[in-house]
Amino acid sequence: MNEAIQERSGRADVIDGEAVAAAVRESVAEAVSRLDEVGVTPGLATVLMSDDPASETYVRMKQRDCAEVGIESRHVEIDTDAPASELFATIEELNDDPAIDGILVQRPLTEGVDEPAALRRVDPRKDVDGFHPENVGRLVTGDPRFVPCTPLGVQRLLTEAGVEIPGSDVVVVGRSELVGKPLANLLLNRGDDADATVTVCHSKTDDLAAHVSRADVVVVAAGVPGLVDGEMLSADATVIDVGINAVGEGDDRKLIGDVDYESASEVARAITPVPGGVGPMTRAMLLKNTVTAAANQAAVDIDLGLD
């Protein structure tokens, strides 16, 4: 049995995102020490312009992750009442700051700020989120530089779970710029960890169940709890649940995914839990992209040991 697969629940193997993310962080820490030997310390800047408590939590987690692997982090908070020009000026400053290798502008931004305009301002060489149109274009044309962290995390979970991606039928539920579209492009590209036949479903898809039932791999990123359940799945399917939905109040408050875990794990071959699946991988891939950005900007030609 694979290291990524820790336990069985129902019939499906449970893919342990925390364990795979810990292994990624370990290899990132090793790469950081190799960079340290040549005098390079990677730096990540997080920019928050929002009062959303979940965003504040995520940004804190990202800083903690950085500290664990030896990446320096800087956090900039912009008042939600401030004009967008203040956000844009902050991004420009970070673009020009040699101590900063990666810039993450936490989404969603406060209402009224033109998000695409903000993402376009990030220097594409520091765009560790992979959201700048230049990096989006490079992914789509099969010459990726920075690939968004969640799709990268999903791809790694699939390979760690022993899924043979080439030739497989992948159904992605959700077509957002953040997750669905870049994931579809990543798995559609040529390569040993790709070469999939990809179908992308969304809210206007006629008969979601018909698509899902034919898939070897189902990735759900819709933000709709219970959207995919066991009845829709084929018995050999691997299910990756990207959704993060907070349900309940007070002591009953918890996170659930977009997949009905109970029924899906009775049918599927393997499944990711929420929490503990894709979320930790998203954060781990951010660290990896930051180290890559640092090596590229320092123009050091050393083997980072990252793949």
Ligand SMILES: NC(=O)C1=CN([C@@H]2O[C@H](COP(=O)(O)OP(=O)(O)OC[C@H]3O[C@@H](n4cnc5c(N)ncnc54)[C@H](OP(=O)(O)O)[C@@H]3O)[C@@H](O)[C@H]2O)C=CC1
């Ligand atoms: N684990 C992680 O690391 C991350 C988790 N997330 C989570 O993943 C989920 C998706 O995020 P994101 O991509 O940003 O979300 P968006 O809201 O931007 O996109 C949701 C997508 O799902 C589609 N959709 C909505 N309802 C249905 C439906 N009934 N049937 C089929 N498709 C549907 C939408 O279709 P249409 O385009 O037609 O509106 C849209 O394409 C959220 O729960 C988010 O919190 C996000 C990022 C990282």
Ligand SMILES: Nc1nc(=O)c2c([nH]1)NC[C@@H]1CN(c3ccc(C(=O)N[C@@H](CCC(=O)O)C(=O)O)cc3)C=[N+]21
């Ligand atoms: N510029 C930008 N880049 C992003 O990558 C980005 C973003 N904005 N905005 C919001 C989404 C969401 N996202 C998550 C990251 C980690 C977890 C995560 O670690 N989740 C844990 C649980 C966390 C908890 O306990 O709250 C888990 O699933 O186990 C979840 C969601 C990144 N996003």
